[in-house]
Amino acid sequence: MSIRVNPMFIDDLVRYGAEDVQLCYQCGDCSTVCPHADEVYKFPRKSMRLLQMGLEQKLETTLEPWLCYYCGQCSEQCPREADPGETMMSLRRWLISRYDFTGIARQFFRSRTTEIIAILITAVLTGTFLLIYGFSGGNINVYDGEGAFLPSPFIHKFDLSVGAILVVFLVINAIRMWYLVMIKGTPFDVPWWIYIKQFYQLPWHFFTQKRYAECEKKREHAVYMPWIIHLGLMLGYVTMLILVMVYIEQLQAGPEIRWQVHIFGYLATIGLSIGTIYFIRSRFKKHYIQYKKSHGTDWVFVVLLFIIVVTGIAQHIFHRTGLPEMANTTYVVHLMSVVPWLLRMPFSKWAHLIYRPLAMYFAAIRRDALVRQFSIINSNPLVVK
Amino acid sequence: MCGTNIAKIVDVEAVAKFVSDLPNVVLAKTYKYMCSNPGQEMITQDIKENKLNRVVVAACSPNMHERTFRNALRSAGLNQYLFEMANIREQCSWVHTDPGEATEKAKTLVYAAICRVELHEELESMSVDMCPNVLIIGGGIAGMTAALEIADAGNNVYLVEKNNHLGGNLARIDLTAPYLYSARDLLTEKITRTSNNKKIHLYLQSKVTEVTGFIGNFKATINSLNGTSSDKSKSINVEIGNVVVCTGYKEFDASRIVHYGYGKLPNVITSFELEKMIRTGRIETKEGKIPKYVAIIHCVGSRSQEFHTYCSRVCCMTALKYAHEIKSANPESYISDIYIDMHAFGKGHEDFYRRSSEAKTLFLMYEKGDRPVIHKAAPKDDCEMLIEVNEKLSGEVIEIPADLVILMVGMEAREDSREVARIVNISQDKEGWFIESHPKLEPVATTTDGIFIAGTCVAPKDIPDTVAQARAAAARILARIAKEKIEVDALYSEVNENLCSGCRLCNTLCPYSAIEFLEDKKVSHIISALCKGCGVCVASCPSTAIKGRHFTDQQVLAQIDGLFGVI
Numbered sequence: 001m002s003i004r005v006n007p008m009f010i011d012d013l014v015r016y017g018a019e020d021v022q023l024c025y026q027c028g029d030c031s032t033v034c035p036h037a038d039e040v041y042k043f044p045r046k047s048m049r050l051l052q053m054g055l056e057q058k059l060e061t062t063l064e065p066w067l068c069y070y071c072g073q074c075s076e077q078c079p080r081e082a083d084p085g086e087t088m089m090s091l092r093r094w095l096i097s098r099y100d101f102t103g104i105a106r107q108f109f110r111s112r113t114t115e116i117i118a119i120l121i122t123a124v125l126t127g128t129f130l131l132i133y134g135f136s137g138g139n140i141n142v143y144d145g146e147g148a149f150l151p152s153p154f155i156h157k158f159d160l161s162v163g164a165i166l167v168v169f170l171v172i173n174a175i176r177m178w179y180l181v182m183i184k185g186t187p188f189d190v191p192w193w194i195y196i197k198q199f200y201q202l203p204w205h206f207f208t209q210k211r212y213a214e215c216e217k218k219r220e221h222a223v224y225m226p227w228i229i230h231l232g233l234m235l236g237y238v239t240m241l242i243l244v245m246v247y248i249e250q251l252q253a254g255p256e257i258r259w260q261v262h263i264f265g266y267l268a269t270i271g272l273s274i275g276t277i278y279f280i281r282s283r284f285k286k287h288y289i290q291y292k293k294s295h296g297t298d299w300v301f302v303v304l305l306f307i308i309v310v311t312g313i314a315q316h317i318f319h320r321t322g323l324p325e326m327a328n329t330t331y332v333v334h335l336m337s338v339v340p341w342l343l344r345m346p347f348s349k350w351a352h353l354i355y356r357p358l359a360m361y362f363a364a365i366r367r368d369a370l371v372r373q374f375s376i377i378n379s380n381p382l383v384v385k
Numbered sequence: 386m387c388g389t390n391i392a393k394i395v396d397v398e399a400v401a402k403f404v405s406d407l408p409n410v411v412l413a414k415t416y417k418y419m420c421s422n423p424g425q426e427m428i429t430q431d432i433k434e435n436k437l438n439r440v441v442v443a444a445c446s447p448n449m450h451e452r453t454f455r456n457a458l459r460s461a462g463l464n465q466y467l468f469e470m471a472n473i474r475e476q477c478s479w480v481h482t483d484p485g486e487a488t489e490k491a492k493t494l495v496y497a498a499i500c501r502v503e504l505h506e507e508l509e510s511m512s513v514d515m516c517p518n519v520l521i522i523g524g525g526i527a528g529m530t531a532a533l534e535i536a537d538a539g540n541n542v543y544l545v546e547k548n549n550h551l552g553g554n555l556a557r558i559d560l561t562a563p564y565l566y567s568a569r570d571l572l573t574e575k576i577t578r579t580s581n582n583k584k585i586h587l588y589l590q591s592k593v594t595e596v597t598g599f600i601g602n603f604k605a606t607i608n609s610l611n612g613t614s615s616d617k618s619k620s621i622n623v624e625i626g627n628v629v630v631c632t633g634y635k636e637f638d639a640s641r642i643v644h645y646g647y648g649k650l651p652n653v654i655t656s657f658e659l660e661k662m663i664r665t666g667r668i669e670t671k672e673g674k675i676p677k678y679v680a681i682i683h684c685v686g687s688r689s690q691e692f693h694t695y696c697s698r699v700c701c702m703t704a705l706k707y708a709h710e711i712k713s714a715n716p717e718s719y720i721s722d723i724y725i726d727m728h729a730f731g732k733g734h735e736d737f738y739r740r741s742s743e744a745k746t747l748f749l750m751y752e753k754g755d756r757p758v759i760h761k762a763a764p765k766d767d768c769e770m771l772i773e774v775n776e777k778l779s780g781e782v783i784e785i786p787a788d789l790v791i792l793m794v795g796m797e798a799r800e801d802s803r804e805v806a807r808i809v810n811i812s813q814d815k816e817g818w819f820i821e822s823h824p825k826l827e828p829v830a831t832t833t834d835g836i837f838i839a840g841t842c843v844a845p846k847d848i849p850d851t852v853a854q855a856r857a858a859a860a861r862i863l864a865r866i867a868k869e870k871i872e873v874d875a876l877y878s879e880v881n882e883n884l885c886s887g888c889r890l891c892n893t894l895c896p897y898s899a900i901e902f903l904e905d906k907k908v909s910h911i912i913s914a915l916c917k918g919c920g921v922c923v924a925s926c927p928s929t930a931i932k933g934r935h936f937t938d939q940q941v942l943a944q945i946d947g948l949f950g951v952i
Contacts, residue, residue, distance in 0.1 A: 002782040007719035049779045
C-alpha cells in the first residue's frame with residue numbers, strides 16, 4: 001500500500017515551530033549523535049523525513065517524538081542547520097493536537113491570540129464566580145473559619161471539580177494516544193501480558209525522568225542541570241496538586257504553621273520557584289540550544305506559572321501576618337491563574353506530563369512485542385521472512 | 386624508484402648491480418625520482434661525462450615519461466631515439482606481490498631493453514607546413530567560442546553548421562544553472578560576433594562530407610544541405626590545417642521508457658518542452674491550468690542499465706533551476722524533485738541545492754535500478770497524476786501528486802556522430818561519444834593528429850566545461866599555427882620499393898589511411914605525416930617490404946631474445 005505524500009504539511013508544521021526542516025538532506029548525523037536513537041526507534045532522521053514528505057498517518061502513530069528529551073546535540077551537529085531538536089519539539093506539539101479530541105490544542109498552537117483570549121475568559125469567569133460566592137456568604141476580612149470569604153471546604157470542592165474536568169480530558173486523550181500508537185501504528189500482535197510486564201515503566205519514568213538524564217551520556221561535558229531543575233519542578237507540581245486536592249483544609253488553616261503539611265508546601269514552592277526562574281532566564285539568555293527558540297505557548301506557560309507562584313507565596317504570607325483582606329484578594333488572583341493554567345494543560349505542551357511516561361511505556365511494549373514477532377518468524381520456517 | 390612505488394616491491398639496488406655487470410653497460414644508477422628535474426639533469430650530466438651513446442631508464446610506462454627522458458637525451462646532445470624504457474612499475478611493482486620474483490622480472494625487462502637499445506638508430510623527426518586555416522564542425526556554444534578565439538588571432542575559420550541558425554542546444558534554453566544567467570544573453574553576443582567576423586566563413590545548413598590529408602594539410606569538402614546532393618555548385622573545397630569537432634548532443638527520447646507514459650499522458654513533458662513553455666512565459670498544463678503539483682523526475686535515460694549507464698551531468702542542476710523558475714512563476718505550486726542522487730559537483734552548485742531546499746522543494750530519493758511509475762489519478766484526487774515510487778530515505782512506498790511531470794532527459798550522442806567520426810577519422814566509445822587521445826591529459830586531442838574535439842560530443846558536460854574545452858582546442862591550434870611548421874614523430878613505416886610487389890594488402894589495412902598506391906611505379910607508398918607507426922602494414926606485408934622505423938624486426942627480436950636469454 002502506498003501512502004500519499006502531502007507537500008503542504010511542512011507549511012502547516014511551521015506554526016508548531018518546525019521552521020528549518022526542509023533544509024535536512026538526510027545525512028543521519030542527528031541519529032548518530034542522539035543518545036536515545038537505536039535500531040527500533042530511528043530518530044530524529046526518520047521523523048524529519050516523514051515530516052518533509054508529509055506522511056501524517058505515519059507520523060501520528062509514531063512514538064519517536066516522545067522518546068526525545070531535547071538535549072539539543074542533534075541541532076548542534078546538524079551540518080544543514082535544519083534544527084532536528086526543534087523539529088522533534090514541534091512534532092510533540094503537533095502530536096498533542098492530534099491526541100486532543102476537542103481541537104482546542106490545535107487552535108492554541110496555531111494562534112497565540114486565541115490562547116490568550118481563552119485564558120483571559122477563563123480567568124475572568126473564575127474570578128467572577130469566586131467574588132460572587134465570597135460576597136454572597138462571607139466577609140472579605142475573614143480568611144478562614146466562620147464567615148470566611150472563601151471557606152476551605154468550598155475551595156476543596158472547587159478544586160476537585162477542576163481536577164475532574166482535567167482528568168476527563170487527559171484520560172480521553174490518553175486513550176486516543178493508545179489507539180493511534182498501539183492499534184493503528186503497531187502492525188503486529190501485542191499480547192496482554194506485555195502490558196502488565198512493562199507496567200512499572202509508567203511510575204518509573206514519571207518520577208525519575210531517567211531518560212532525560214541519559215541524554216547526557218554521550219556528551220563530553222555532561223550538563224545535568226536542566227534534568228535536576230525539571231525533576232524538581234515536576235515533583236513540585238505533583239506535591240502541590242496532592243496538597244491542593246487532598247489537604248486543602250489543613251493548608252488553609254492558620255495562622256499558625258502546620259509543619260506536617262506546610263513543609264511539603266514549602267519544598268514544592270522552592271522547586272516551582274527555582275524551576276520557573278531558571279526556565280524564564282534560559283529562554284531570555286538562550287545559552288542552550290533547546291531554549292533558543294520559544295514558541296508562543298512556551299511564554300504563556302512560564303508567565304502564568306510565575307504569577308501563580310508569586311500570588312501563592314503572597315497570600316500565604318498575608319494570611320500568616322494578619323492581613324486577611326489582602327490574603328483573600330491575592331488568593332482570588334491566584335485561583336484566577338491556577339484554573340486556566342490547569343485547564344490549559346491537556347491542550348498544551350505540558351500534557352507531556354502524561355504523554356511522556358505513557359510513550360515510554362508503549363515504547364517498551366512495542367519493543368517487546370517486536371522482539372517476540374521476530375522470534376516467531378525466525379522459529380517458523382513456513383513464515384516468509 | 387618512483388618513491389616507494391617501485392622500490393617497495395622491486396629491489397632496485399639489486400637490479401642496478403645486476404645491470405652494471407652486463408657487457409656494454411658503462412653506468413648503472415638508482416635515483417629516488419628519475420623523472421624529476423634533478424633526475425633528468427643527472428642523466429644529461431652522465432651522458433656528457435661518460436660519453437654514453439645509449440640510455441635505458443627502468444621506471445614507469447613510456448606513455449608517462451618517455452618524452453621526458455628523450456628530452457634529457459636531447460639536452461645532452463644525443464639523438465633522442467637512442468633511448469629505451471623498461472617498465473618496472475606497471476609491469477612489476479604494481480602487479481606483483483612477491484619481491485623476489487618481481488625483482489627477477491625487473492632484471493629481465495631491463496636486460497631486454499638493453500638488448501634492444503643496442504640496435505637503435507639515430508632518427509630525425511620531420512617537419513611539415515602548417516596551414517593556418519581551421520575547420521570547425523558545429524555552430525553551438527563550443528563551435529562559436531573556438532571559432533572566435535582562432536579568428537580573433539587572425540586566422541581563417543570555416544564554421545559549418547547543420548541548422549539554419551547558430552546557437553545549438555543552448556539556443557533552446559531559457560536560463561542557465563546555477564547563477565540563472567540568461568542563455569540568450571550568453572548567445573547573442575557570440576552569434577553577433579561570429580556573424581560579423583570577416584575571418585569566419587559561415588556555412589549554415591551545410592555539412593562536411595569529406596576530410597582528407599594530414600595534420601597541417603587537410604582538405605575538406607563542405608556541402609550545402611539546401612540543394613540536392615547532385616548540385617555540385619553547392620559543394621565547396623577548403624584547405625585547412627586543423628579541425629575542431631563540436632557537434633554536441635541530442636536529448637534522450639523519453640517515450641522509450643514506457644512507465645513514464647510520455648506521449649500518452651498529455652502532462653508528462655520533457656525538460657526541453659518545459660524550456661519552451663518558460664520562454665513563452667506561461668507554465669501550464671495542456672488544459673491551460675496552472676499546475677498545483679509539479680513533479681520533476683531525474684535521470685531519464687541516464688544512469689540505467691537499460692539505456693545509458695553514464696550520468697548526463699547537467700540535469701540535476703537544471704532540475705533545481707526548474708524548481709526555482711516554476712516557484713517564481715507560480716508561488717502556490719508544490720514541487721517534488723524525484724532523484725537517484727543529487728550531483729551538485731560544480732562551482733556554486735551546492736549553494737544552489739541549498740537554496741532549493743530553503744524554498745521547500747520536496748526532494749524524494751529512489752534506488753538506482755528502481756523507477757517511478759506514473760498513473761492517472763482517480764477523479765476524487767485533487768491532482769491529475771500520481772507517481773508511485775519506493776522512497777529510499779524513508780523506506781516507504783509513496784504516491785506523489787502531480788499535475789505536471791517534467792522528465793529530465795539525458796544527453797545522447799547524435800545519430801550522425803558515427804558518420805562524423807568516419808569523415809574525420811576519429812573513434813567513438815560504445816555510447817557513441819568521441820574518444821579523447823587521453824581522458825585526463827589530452828582531453829581535446831584525438832588519436833588523429835590535427836583533429837580536436839570539444840564540448841558535449843565528447844561526453845555530457847555543462848556550459849563552463851564546454852567553453853573551456855573549446856578554448857583549450859583553440860589554444861592548441863593557435864600554438865601550432867604560431868610555429869608555422871609541425872614536427873612529426875619519426876616513428877613511421879617505410880616501403881622498400883624494390884621489394885614491394887604492389888599487392889596493396891597494406892592499403893586497405895592501414896587504420897590511418899596513410900598508405901597510397903603509386904600507379905606509375907605500381908608500388909605502395911606511406912605518407913609519413915599520416916603514419917602513426919602502428920605496424921599493421923609491417924606485419925601484413927607478404928614480401929617483408931615494409932620497415933617500421935624504431936620498431937625494426939632486428940630491434941624487436943633482440944628485445945625478445947633478451948627476455949628469454951637471461952635467467
